[in-house]
Amino acid sequence: MRVAIIGFGAVGQGVAAVLADPVHGFTLTGVADSRSAIMNGDGLNPEEILAKKKETGLCGIEGKSAADILASGVFDILVEASPTNANGGEPATSLIRSTLRSGRHVVTSNKGPIASAYHELKAIADEQKVGLGYEATVAGAVPxxxxxxxxxxxxxxxxxxxxxxxxxxxxxxxxxxxxxxxxxxxxxxxxxxxxxxxxxxxxxxxxxxxxxxxxxxxxxxxxxxxxxxxxxxxxxxxxxxxxxxxxxxxxxxxxxxxxxxxxxxxxxxxxxxxxxxxxxxxxxxxxxxxxxxxxxxxxxxxGAGAQPTASAILADLISIRDYYGGRS
CATH class of the missing domain: 3.30.360.10 (Dihydrodipicolinate Reductase; domain 2)
Structure with missing residues (x-):
């Protein structure tokens, strides 16, 4: 399945590093940080993106954004890993809501949207018959x-x-x-x-x-x-x-x-x-x-850190892939 990552801090980079290993069977097709974005429906090289982020502070093309990735539709699962806003979870809550409504799965480490709008988001996911994974919002790698x-x-x-x-x-x-x-x-x-x-x-x-x-x-x-x-x-x-x-x-x-x-x-x-x-x-x-x-x-x-959180996100990705049989 094709994966896009929104939010490319420590957690997002940890997820990209995990997806670089082909044994997991996912293709990274989009990445966005706060100032740039990159997408390719045929797949991106996670190691190249991580190297660029380390060297320049940008993951992709400056001026591009998460909105461009969402509009492109080049992903089956969105990993939402932006910083937490405890008061309503925005802008991540709206981003997750629109992604679910488009019929695509979401896995998030962002506590704000799940704490403030879980029942609404779960209802949308159920209506659209897509997955909403949030294991990474509580206790890192602890399942x-x-x-x-x-x-x-x-x-x-x-x-x-x-x-x-x-x-x-x-x-x-x-x-x-x-x-x-x-x-x-x-x-x-x-x-x-x-x-x-x-x-x-x-x-x-x-x-x-x-x-x-x-x-x-x-x-x-x-x-x-x-x-x-x-x-x-x-x-x-x-x-x-x-x-x-x-x-x-x-x-x-x-x-x-x-x-x-x-x-x-x-x-x-x-x-x-x-x-x-x-x-x-x-x-x-x-x-x-x-x-x-x-x-x-x-x-x-x-309970914290890029690698433990990436572990929880990967578990949700695999669960969604196995349950939904690869359909978007």
Missing amino acids: VINGIRHGLAGNTIRSLYGILNGTCNYILTRMRDEGLTYQQALQEARDLGYAEADPTYDVKGIDAAIKLVILANTLLGMNVTLSDVDISGIDLVTVEALNLAEDEGSTVRLIGEIIPERKIIRVSPRVLALDHPLVVDGTLNAIQVCTDMAGHVTFIGR
Whole structure:
């Protein structure tokens, strides 16, 4: 199947690198970044495009855009990997909507459209009989969405708890292990590329909250928005608080929580015993689901970065290809 990539930052480039391997069986036919685009229905060379991006900052012809790729129709699946806008998900939401309406599949790593418009987008996909994949929006390489939807099919989800932001987990891990202050650990996370120059979405708990909204709406039958989430971040957590928890055989982690029956959905720093399954270190993500039949099931893995996210996108691409039999 032919694949076009919209958004050519770290994630988009990671996907292009994966598609360069012919073993996966996909043909890259379009790429767009914020200032340029390139398309060819017969196929593009991912390695050449990646080299050009590294050398010039452009993936294609300056002045061309995602709109040109959409108008060309030279793809069967669109990979939408532009940056997240938590307030409505635009312009990605409109782009995904129009692509689905055109009868083409979409795979996205963009949390904004799925958090703000999932039910609408899924309805369009169902009407057009096309796929909408979004595994990469939550927990990177950890197959939590497909794991719950398919692996725990038939179970009633009583609660879901998780570490959904690797940046926060890294900061708290370093504060506990090395006695760093919050500011010192945050700066280290920036230096290593784990935190953005403006880390507000991460450290204030907003990123984790967006992921909770996605999980609630797509897996748990809820209809919530970001404003429904009770959010507290880690920016007020101190070394003293971590030391006190350590003395009691515990530590502090930023936990997202959903209890559907009680309509609870919140993100906050929580004290957990050191041997709790959710106490993972560094940038790992961990999600624990409590079900009626399977009991407690825990997913742990790499939750961020170009390669883990590309892994989740590739899984969705393969699922769509196999399910729809190659038809666009």
